[in-house]
Structure formats: structure tokens, C-alpha cells
Amino acid sequence: MTQVDPAIPAGSTSPLAHRRPLGDRGFALLALASGLLVLVVLALIAISTSQQAASWFSAEGLKIFTNNWNPAANQFGALAFIYGTAITAVIALVLAVPVSIGIALLLTEVVQPRLARPIVYVVDLLAVVPSVVWGLWGILVFAPWAQHVYSSIASGVNGIPVLSFLFGGQNISGASFFTAGLILAFMITPIVTSLSREVIATTPSIDKQGAYALGATRWEMISGVVWPHSKGGVVGAVLLGLGRAMGETIAAALVIGSSATITSHLFAPGYNMPAVIANQFGESYGVFRAGLMGMGVLLFAFTIIVNIIARGVVERSARRARGA
């Protein structure tokens, strides 16, 4: 042992002096391994689920994008579910985004700091309600009531061009695309609100004062200064909400209506990818199961991509805000 070890005091003869820092290296490796675990798990997810889905991809090929889901007849075109995932996510965003941005602006620009805390608590409570409880309430309480409302609306818009396209139709159900989208909206509001608020709060006070000093009203200040500053980050927050809405399974599974159809009528029962997986996996087999797995793979890919873009957008706007 002729190398100089900085951990050992020079000239020391104490037995402690000869303890090599194995613990130090071991710990560092442990930390590294834990860090890499994330990457490993993500890779394993991609690989293992794709393997399981392989028979579906090979059996159906591009036909997976057709609206042709009939296990009994050995047909597994998944377009209806892809459509449903997209539609419910869009409905959720259309409903949740204005509300979330409104609350975020309310918290940062309008209310006193003292009042902000309770408001934030309330919004966070929306997130504490488990997905399955939203679903339970949705199907047992909301859907029956909503059915009446939807029917009234559907007959009311009969004949009106755009509205009857969306809200008309014969097949009206409390459990439908719209209900699923609405409940998804409740569920994504907390995260879109909190992220938007973070971004909006970074607007430099001096810019806001500059607008006020020119005699702007509060709304003029918001639209003239806060919004241009925050819109990048808010887009990122919205994308994260989109990712969440696409993947939210249980609430959707309970209230979407479980009917694999493609229709523009939002009050009709429908289906989406996570919901069909949740509902039918148990009784699936062979290519059927591979098909559900495959939809899981698609969902995984979509949400990963959306999240990467979203995080990238949020980080870029945060960097610009710091630099500007």
C-alpha cells in the first residue's frame, strides 16, 4: 500500500487510518444504480409490452387502424379506441384549460396572498379524490342525471347545423364520450392550474408595474404583459394535462359507455384505449390480449412523446424567463 490515500491521515497509526473508503464507492454505485433504474424500467416497459403485443401487430398489420373490433370474429382494428382516446382528451382540455388558466390568473393577479392558500387547497382536493371514486360517482350518480340533460339538449338542437352534429343523435347515454371528457376535465384541472400558476408567477413585477404605470386596467396588464410572458409555459402545462387525460383509465372505464363506435355525437356511448384495456383484459386471450397490450404500447408511446414535448416546452420557457 504505497499509494497515497487522502482518506488516511499521514503518519497516523490508528487502526481507523487503514479503513479504505469502500463504503463511499459502494454508496455512489448504489445511487447511480437507483438513478439508472428509471431508464431501465422505462426501457423494460417498452420492450416487454411490445413483445406481448407482437402477435397483434403481425396479425393485423396496418389494419389496427381500422374501426373493426370484434374479438369473436377475430378482428382487432382499434380505430374506435384511438378515436375515443383523442375525443375524450380534447373534450377534457376544452373544458379544463380555460378554467385552469382562469384560476391560475385569479391566484396570481387578483386575490390577496392570504386568500390564495385556501383556494389552492381546494383545487388540490380535486386531485386527492381517487380516480375510481370519480368513476363510481360518475356512473352511479352523475350519469343517470346527465342522461336527462343530454336528451333535452339533443332534442333541443335538432336541426341546428353544428350543434346537432356534436350534441344530437339518437343514441343518448349518461355514460358517454362527453361524460368521460367532463370527468377527465375535473381530474386534470389541478395539475394544469398548478403548473400554469408557476409559470405565470414568474412574470417580473417590474414589467407589470410598467403596464400599470401607463394607466392599464388589470386585465389590460394581464393580456399585455403576463400573457405574452407566460404563454409558452402554459402551453407546456396544457400538454401535460393532455398526457394525463389520455392515460386516465379507471374513471373513463366506468363512465364512457363501453361501446366501440366512432361518432361525432358526444352524448353517445363510446370507448377509449385505457378503458377497453381495463374492462376486457381479464377475459382476453391470444391475439385479443395481444391487441389490448398493443393498445397499451400505443398509449405508452403517445404519452411519452406528449410528456417529452411538454417538459421541453416548459423548460425552454422557464429558461427564457430567467434569461430575459
Place this chain on the structure above:
Amino acid sequence: MEQSEQNVAGQTGKKATASMRGPEPLVRHPAEPAGTGNLIFDVRDMSVWYGGFQAVTDVTLPIYENEITAFIGSSGSGKSTVLRAFNRMNDLVPGARVAGEMYYRGANLYGADVSPIAVRRRIGMVFQKPNPFPKSIYDNVAYGPRINGERNRHRLDEIVERSLRGAALWDEVKNRLKTSGLALSGGQAQRLCIARTIAVEPDVVLMDEPASALDPISTGAIEDLMHELKSRFTIVIVTHNMQQATRVSDRTAFFYVLTDSASDTRTGVLVEYASTKQIFEDPQDSRTQAYVTGRMG
């Protein structure tokens, strides 16, 4: 400080802090006003509180039209607080309260039916750190006129050009009006903010240490600009830089931090207000003298 205690002794205090005010401020007037001589701001016994803290106590001073008035004094003496009271920017601070009287051209600035927005339209402000909006140069200058309802493209173009010329920035940016205001250098950005402020054609322009964040050359440009703007606007400037005050201002007000060791409180007061020449060459109050000769902070 012993000086303040000597001055405080013998005062009949209306309230605990009133006794801190010390003697009446010394206000002297030159024979010839530099501007039109009209009274723009008439401030009487004005105090500002932030919550329980009395930042400024019983300030009385007149501001005259088309002159440059400088507020000088050490940190915490209330200069910026008084300045912000003129355009009701203190309203934006929760818990801020103004007592006393502030008249602008005969109208009570803090009257019950007065809108701060209307006040700020007439009394503009340039800040210490240039704060161009994240918009193009054109849109920065056009922001004020636009929110006041101006939509006509030609008129906006005219206003933008006129304001940028007025801020001595037109020649430098006329070919890149659509580029971002954030891309300008410090001195240019500040002139953009001045252009933005004068675009709404205010009556008064308040400046809170407008050049302290700038390099000496930009500072010189801003000071030259102030002289040009004087004929169109009334200017009140807060500055830490005494040489700047002597260079640009017609009148100077010296503010001071009064500490009351008995109650362990402090507040800002106006000590002396006179023509700039008199303040710097012949200060009457010993504290003014100490400050302008650099003996004090």
C-alpha cells in the same frame, strides 16, 4: 443620532410619530421659476404607511410646471415612496395607506371618485431598471395608445415615430421597429421606456432613478433627453447621484431618515426644498449640508 433628538425635543406630538417629524421643512423659492410657474402638485402633510410602518411623515411641497424637480436623500428616506404616491403606484402594495392631501392641478389625487387608471394616464413613470415589454419596439410604444382606444394604423405609426423621436431613439431603431424590445441595450431600452411613457402624452413624467442601472454614456443621453422633455412635460426625478441632480434639476428636495430611538422607529421626512443652486451651494439645514458635502450617506 443626537441631532434629531435635539430637534425632536420640545415638539408637541399629535401622535407618536408626529413628534418625529422635527422642525418644519425649510422651503425656499427662487425669484424666477424655471417653467411656467403654475402649480402642478400641491402636497400637504402627506404621510404614507405600509401596514404599520410609517414610511414617510408629513411631507409638504409644491411641484411646478415644466420644471425638473429632484428628490435626493439616503436610502429609506422616502423619496421613491413620495414619488409613487403621485401616480398612485402605492395602491399596488397591499396594506399601503396615504394620509394628508395631494392635489394635482387642483383635483384631489386620492379623492373618492378618482380612478387610479385615469391618474396614471396623466402621470407617467419611468423605472430604475428598464422594463420593455416582451413585444416588438413598435408594440411597446403603441401599447399605451392602444389600450386607450387608438386603433387607426396611421395614427399609431405617427404616435410611435413622434414618441421615439421625443426619446431620441428614432434614428437608432427606425429600421427595426418589429424587432423585440428586449434586444436593446440598457440605454436604448430605457429610452424605449421613456418613449412608451410619453406616447400617451401625459402631463407629468416621474422618473425613479432612471439612469442608475445604466453606463455613464447612456446616463448622459438620458440627462440630455430630460432637458428636451422639460418643455413639454413636468418631470420629477428621484436620484442617488448628486451630480446628476445638479446637472438636470431646477429644484431639489432633500429627504432624510428620522430615527426615534425612544420608540425604535424610523420614518422619512422632507428636510429642505429649494432651487438646486441653493440646496447645493447654500444649504440651510445642517443635515442637508452634511449630505450634499458627502459627509453622510
Place this chain on the structure above:
Amino acid sequence: MTVAAQPQAHPQKVSLREPPSWRRTKNQLMTVLMVLAFVVTLVPLGFVLVTVIAKGASIISWSFLTSSIPPPVLPANVGGMGPAIVGTLEITALATVIAVPLGILGAIYINEYGGKGFLAQVVRFMSDVMTGVPSIIMGLFIFTLWTLRFQYSGLGGALALACLMLPVVIRSSEEMLKLVPDSLREGSYALGATKARVTVTVVLPAAVGGIVSGALLAVARATGETAPLLFTIGIVTSVNANVFSGSNTSLPSQIFLNATQPYDGAQARGWGAALTLVVIAFIFMIAARLVTARFARYQR
């Protein structure tokens, strides 16, 4: 000599009244809309909580919390959700034991060892991304990797939940570690400590409040998750105290099942389970806030 200070009569008495009404109206309208946005969120929240409490409270009793799960057709006063409660608690506990230490270690890697390196940035970014992966994917993943080989078990469910919790714990722990000032680390190094020692004996204790709070929030989320458990734990109607082998059940699983049952009894038991679940999640959330309030030293 003081100034004669009378407000002079002016040629134009200036009016400082309100700006034109359309600007004021627009401003007021926007403020109303913003308040409305908040109120709109109160409505569903209120409805759900009130319904869960109302319908659930009527069935909750000691017997409900401890009895086995009866067939759905039986009325509400028979049986209970005992096995589900035990299942939730033991599966979540196991998931926590797996995910939290690994998550903290991962955060330690990113913040203490990785620094500005590319790998650490990638790990941090992908942890963020992983928090957005749908929970059902975790269920499918563990089903493929574990359940196909080892059959249903609480452990499988715990693994799936741990996959869900891991990135959340990593990110929240990392934020807390970032807040610990470098001066603490330097002081410890100066005394001759190794990096591992510095991290474990100085940095972690300084951040422990925030880390625990973040972990509690992750647990709160995990207790409510159904999708990861769907294909990994199976179903039982009586308590399985062995979380490592044999099928198991959980509150969310039972609620999911009962939600689609046509029988009043099953539905009532579903509400009871829902109330229990919400209370459990709520307790963890409150605990997290309490820990934050009590221990957050560097969170200002």
C-alpha cells in the same frame, strides 16, 4: 419662509374620473370570469365529497370495516370491506418500502453525484416524463414481467405501484435536496467526511422533512390507484395477510367492481369503500402538510 399653498384655480379643472366604461366593464367581466372559474371547480368537488360522505357514512361501521366481502347480491348490512382495507394497507406499505428508498437514492444520484453531467440530466428529465406514464401501463408491465410467471400476489401489485411512485419520489426528493445549502456540505467535507457520509449524515437529515412529505403525498396517490392492481393482484373475498403470495384485493379494486354491479347492496358497499379510501388518502395528505409545516427549514 413657507410656500403659500392654496390650490390655484386652473384654466382647465382636471377631471380624474373613471376611464371609458368599455374598458372598465371588460376588466370587471374578466375578473368575474376568473372567480367563476374557481367556483366551477367547487361544484363537482362538492358533489362528489358530499355524495361519498352521505352514502358511505350510512354503511360504515366497525363490522363493515372488518367483515369479509360478501357476494354482490347480498344486501348492504351484510359483510364489509375488511379484506380490501387490509389489502390496500399492506400492498401500499410494501410498495412504499420498495419505492421510497430507491427514489431517495435516485434523487441523491441526480443531485449529489450526477451534477451537471449529461446522464444525470437525462435521468432527471426521464423521471419527469415517467410521472406522466399512465398507471395502467405499469399494470400491464408488471403483469408481463411478474404475474405471468408468479401468479397473482400482493407483491405484484406492490411492484406496479412502486413503478408509479418511484419517479414521483425521485422528483420531490430531488427538489428538497436542491434546497439544502452547499455550506452544510462544505462544512462536513472540511471535517474529513467522505461523500457518502456527508450525504447520509448531513444532507439527508437537513432535507428529511420535505422528503418525508413528498413520500407521503406519493403514498396518498398510490392508495387510490386501481389500474396497476387490475391485472396483478387478482381478487379475494377474505383477508389475505400474506402480501407476498396469493391473490389479494384492495379498496380501489373493490370499488371498481362494485361500481358496475346492479345490486343495491354491492353499490352501498362500494360507497362505503369509497369513503374509507378517501379518508385514508386524506389522512396521508394532511400528514404530508403537517410534516412540511413542522420540519421545513429550507423551504422559504
